[in-house]
Amino acid sequence: MATVSSIGTSGRNYSTIAAWHAAFANGGWEGECYNDSEFVHSSTVTLGGTSSANYEKLTAAAGQSAFDSAANPLRYDVTKGVGITCSAGYVTPLYSSAGFLTISRLQVRITNGNARGCIAGDFGAGAFHIDRCLLQEQQTQDANRAALFIADANNLVTNTVCISYNNTGIFCYYATGSTIANCTIVSPSDKSSVGKAIANFGGTSGITISNTAGFGFGGGFTDLSSSTGDHNATDQASFGFSSTGSLTSRTFANQFNGVTSSAMDFGLKAGSDLIDAGAADTTDIPAAGDIAGTSRPQGSAWDIGAWEFAASGGAVYAITAVKGAYALGGEAAAFRVGRGLSVVKGSYGLSGESVALTSARKAAAALGSYVLSGQTVTINKGKTLAAGFGSSALSGQAISFHKALGMAAAQAGYVLTGYAVRFGGGGQIWTPQGPVTVAWSPQASQFDVWTSRISTPENWIPL
Amino acid sequence: MAMTKPMCEILLCVRDMRNVAWPYPQQGDVIAVVPDGWRWGACELGQAVEGNPNGNHPFWRIIKLPNVTVAQASNLLAPERDTDPQGPSPYLQYRQFYFDKTKIPAGQIALLQNLADDLRTNGFVTLNFTAAQLANVISRRPALSAPPS
Numbered sequence: 001m002a003t004v005s006s007i008g009t010s011g012r013n014y015s016t017i018a019a020w021h022a023a024f025a026n027g028g029w030e031g032e033c034y035n036d037s038e039f040v041h042s043s044t045v046t047l048g049g050t051s052s053a054n055y056e057k058l059t060a061a062a063g064q065s066a067f068d069s070a071a072n073p074l075r076y077d078v079t080k081g082v083g084i085t086c087s088a089g090y091v092t093p094l095y096s097s098a099g100f101l102t103i104s105r106l107q108v109r110i111t112n113g114n115a116r117g118c119i120a121g122d123f124g125a126g127a128f129h130i131d132r133c134l135l136q137e138q139q140t141q142d143a144n145r146a147a148l149f150i151a152d153a154n155n156l157v158t159n160t161v162c163i164s165y166n167n168t169g170i171f172c173y174y175a176t177g178s179t180i181a182n183c184t185i186v187s188p189s190d191k192s193s194v195g196k197a198i199a200n201f202g203g204t205s206g207i208t209i210s211n212t213a214g215f216g217f218g219g220g221f222t223d224l225s226s227s228t229g230d231h232n233a234t235d236q237a238s239f240g241f242s243s244t245g246s247l248t249s250r251t252f253a254n255q256f257n258g259v260t261s262s263a264m265d266f267g268l269k270a271g272s273d274l275i276d277a278g279a280a281d282t283t284d285i286p287a288a289g290d291i292a293g294t295s296r297p298q299g300s301a302w303d304i305g306a307w308e309f310a311a312s313g314g315a316v317y318a319i320t321a322v323k324g325a326y327a328l329g330g331e332a333a334a335f336r337v338g339r340g341l342s343v344v345k346g347s348y349g350l351s352g353e354s355v356a357l358t359s360a361r362k363a364a365a366a367l368g369s370y371v372l373s374g375q376t377v378t379i380n381k382g383k384t385l386a387a388g389f390g391s392s393a394l395s396g397q398a399i400s401f402h403k404a405l406g407m408a409a410a411q412a413g414y415v416l417t418g419y420a421v422r423f424g425g426g427g428q429i430w431t432p433q434g435p436v437t438v439a440w441s442p443q444a445s446q447f448d449v450w451t452s453r454i455s456t457p458e459n460w461i462p463l
Numbered sequence: 464m465a466m467t468k469p470m471c472e473i474l475l476c477v478r479d480m481r482n483v484a485w486p487y488p489q490q491g492d493v494i495a496v497v498p499d500g501w502r503w504g505a506c507e508l509g510q511a512v513e514g515n516p517n518g519n520h521p522f523w524r525i526i527k528l529p530n531v532t533v534a535q536a537s538n539l540l541a542p543e544r545d546t547d548p549q550g551p552s553p554y555l556q557y558r559q560f561y562f563d564k565t566k567i568p569a570g571q572i573a574l575l576q577n578l579a580d581d582l583r584t585n586g587f588v589t590l591n592f593t594a595a596q597l598a599n600v601i602s603r604r605p606a607l608s609a610p611p612s
Contacts, residue, residue, distance in 0.1 A: 019495050123553075
């Protein structure tokens with residue numbers, strides 16, 4: 001059974017990532033970082049397990065990652081979640097020395113210079129998997145630095161954003177067989193990097209690149225011409241390898257929320273060419289989610305890059321339940337236009353609550369458990385209220401219909417007995433059987449009736 | 464004007480950690496250097512934590528160095544580097560320098576007792592060395608030509 005330890009400076013199990021790793025024990029060694037303060041490394045911190053059973057996993061604790069909220073911009077921001085950086089040159093904040101390592105949901109930044117990358121490695125027996133991370137490289141020394149430095153074969157990088165100011169997005173060093181899937185690799189538009197999105201540092205014959213976006217690099221997408229892959233996107237005229245189903249020559253600024261170094265946010269913007277342009281890849285990303293945990297796809301297909309665009313569609317509508325079975329632990333639930341709200345089982349009770357739906361919205365209950373007793377329901381012109389079965393009880397309620405609108409009940413269970421019903425000119429009542437009671441009104445000029453009888457307060461009307 | 468001592472604290476490894484992936488920490492390696500007043504984790508302090516198989520972490524000690532800065536002590540964190548870039552070694556070690564207990568001057572009884580205290584009942588030990596005196600108890604690790612046995 002894996003040992004899960006907390007890491008942070010607020011009375012956690014370990015106060016530094018280096019100490020956590022140095023205490024490694026067999027059986028799975030998992031560290032969960034807390035954003036008590038920024039993790040600042042003055043020397044390279046090595047990581048890695050010793051076998052697939054004795055693996056190591058470094059991640060953010062629940063609610064501690066900058067990407068636990070899809071509202072946070074995709075750039076390094078330690079105020080949003082766990083952040084790791086270094087305080088000296090030549091320091092790689094996280095270095096996989098042995099593999100058998102997963103790093104996820106973390107953001108890492110290097111600014112001091114001469115670091116190989118935010119994360120580098122590995123030459124060990126195993127491989128590493130970097131998932132849902134943001135790696136921001138802001139060094140200026142030379143093009144031999146990168147946001148991520150992959151060494152050795154068969155590593156996996158998924159749902160990760162690699163930002164490089166002046167150098168290379170991802171370097172591959174003897175990395176044949178590695179896979180980069182659904183990553184966003186960018187250089188801010190005001191930095192004019194001369195590097196490539198993905199470059200061969202040496203000894204790499206080819207890797208797999210799929211669903212990956214590479215923008216802003218003056219040196220091209222990649223020089224790994226033996227690579228394979230599909231559904232990638234770039235602002236370059238070509239990829240440098242045969243990439244099927246892909247997009248070239250796309251305008252950088254049209255794809256992301258912010259592309260300059262002062263306003264970076266590499267989440268997709270509405271109208272981006274990358275939306276619905278990817279392919280499903282549940283081999284590399286079995287959870288079918290993006291960097292923020294948003295499920296893929298949101299549209300007709302997966303998006304290219306680390307971010308899955310979810311249409312906001314306008315105002316956010318809130319659902320609140322003061323009491324009853326709809327418990328969210330005190331959270332407010334909200335859904336956007338174009339999104340559905342569904343309950344699989346019958347536990348969605350709104351007894352005693354008020355429910356408001358805006359035009360073009362629909363409330364549906366598959367079974368008879370959706371009770372609105374005691375509520376006011378208002379239907380505007382052109383809208384329909386339907387009950388497929390006899391369980392839609394509005395007994396005791398006032399219902400108003402505007403001119404030329406119909407009210408229909410498929411069976412006899414729709415009861416309005418004892419209530420006032422008012423029809424404008426040209427109105428019609430129809431029922432397959434049983435009595436219909438109508439309050440007399442001088443305005444009711446005509447009724448078409450197919451039933452046994454109609455009574456008014458004054459007298460019976462024979463058929 | 465009052466002068467503030469340049470105090471730092473170090474987490475020292477007192478055993479070879481052979482179950483950690485190579486390069487693993489060895490006896491005398493400094494794991495972490497932090498400023499004075501650092502809020503150490505329970506495991507680093509030697510407290511047993513439920514579910515953690517390392518017990519009270521008997522392989523670590525915390526030493527306070529009131530006359531040494533974080534920057535000075537951070538030199539002890541440097542990993543071993545290749546001396547020949549054309550022939551990189553696969554056996555580079557976790558740290559290039561180590562705290563050499565064979566060089567501890569006579570009279571440092573509290574320090575020696577602390578290093579022998581696997582139950583960690585003594586808690587912190589304070590070492591009033593200057594940076595220069597600290598350098599006198601530091602040794603450079605010899606390069607390895609084969610994996611450690």
